[in-house]
Amino acid sequence: MDVDLLSFENPIFKSYVFWSAVLIIKMLLMAPLTGFHRFRTQSFANPEDLPSKKLKVKFDEPSVERVRRAHRNDLESILPFFVAAFFYVLTGPNEFIAINLFRAVAVSRILHTFVYAIVPLPQPSRALAFFTCLLATLYMSIIVILKTL
């Protein structure tokens, strides 16, 4: 029984793995994006990174710090989602609900990065993207707790 749950033949697990892999790639791209702004604004955090001896380390370049905040928010939001959703798959949820939750999280986190770190948009765009993932992860965690009490 539980075996099938962790197989790609289980469409819920397959969807979870697919969207999680998409989000991993999205997270990985935050590093080059940070690097792009570091070089563009010549703002480096370590002496050994400075391309010229005339430069000094710099920790308050707004464009760099903005990407770093978006990246940290990914760690706070996406990594717990990976764990909660994995457990949630094991509870044998409704297929329609589960797959659409995963899609909603993936799309909302891509939008979160877009409105935070690519083209900063007015609130509540970022808040809506943020809370979609938070509430979905919270919902899944509660289901998991109810199933393992």
Next chain:
Amino acid sequence: MDVDLLSFENPIFKSYVFWSAVLIIKMLLMAPLTGFHRFRTQSFANPEDLPSKKLKVKFDEPSVERVRRAHRNDLESILPFFVAAFFYVLTGPNEFIAINLFRAVAVSRILHTFVYAIVPLPQPSRALAFFTCLLATLYMSIIVILKTL
């Protein structure tokens, strides 16, 4: 054999999943707690978050930064625990030891948040809470390494 290890019929795995889901919810609550202190002290990190044009972004509000340090410590402590404990379950550990390790980690991390970000208490309260999770995760990782050498 290993199949049963990842089933909720395995009490060790069930306990791991339950306490991990509790800790995920605890981590998710750090974001609203940060938001609460941001609004209370009107300390926002992004220009688009400012409720009034008279405000400026602020990165050094102590109550906000305290919650952010507690949250970052969660990322550094709880997320590795999720992975180490998952592997540890697969080593087929003693049930009594395993379940009490998970309980100890969950309780200590909830206490960590309490004494760090809710009601700051003198040391060594936070240090004790911190090292309980660290040592438990270290122990589980060493068991895992010995079983997979």
Next chain:
Amino acid sequence: MDVDLLSFENPIFKSYVFWSAVLIIKMLLMAPLTGFHRFRTQSFANPEDLPSKKLKVKFDEPSVERVRRAHRNDLESILPFFVAAFFYVLTGPNEFIAINLFRAVAVSRILHTFVYAIVPLPQPSRALAFFTCLLATLYMSIIVILKTL
């Protein structure tokens, strides 16, 4: 079929678990390393941590901040690797490629810590260590996406 994939009898999964546990221990050691530099330079982030009433909190001690940057980079790089590599194991990859990818990631992340936080070395030593893990995780994520499309 998939059952065997998550068994220590699967040499790919065993290697994944072994190297991941090594990296968890490496990550856990960042906290004592931070503590060492905090005590050595008497640079503490919280009022309740100060050993003497004459001290003040300090957030800009270079040796402490360097270890913290290395630690944060671990969160950004190693934690996504754990997830991507787990999915990658489930795709049933080539054993030689998979095991050597895991070894490369583990060795490169240990070197990353060494050249960043222990003995700072000139670039591109840190960049090479960083991109080894990033590209390996990206490769594994792409394989996972192709298998779950």
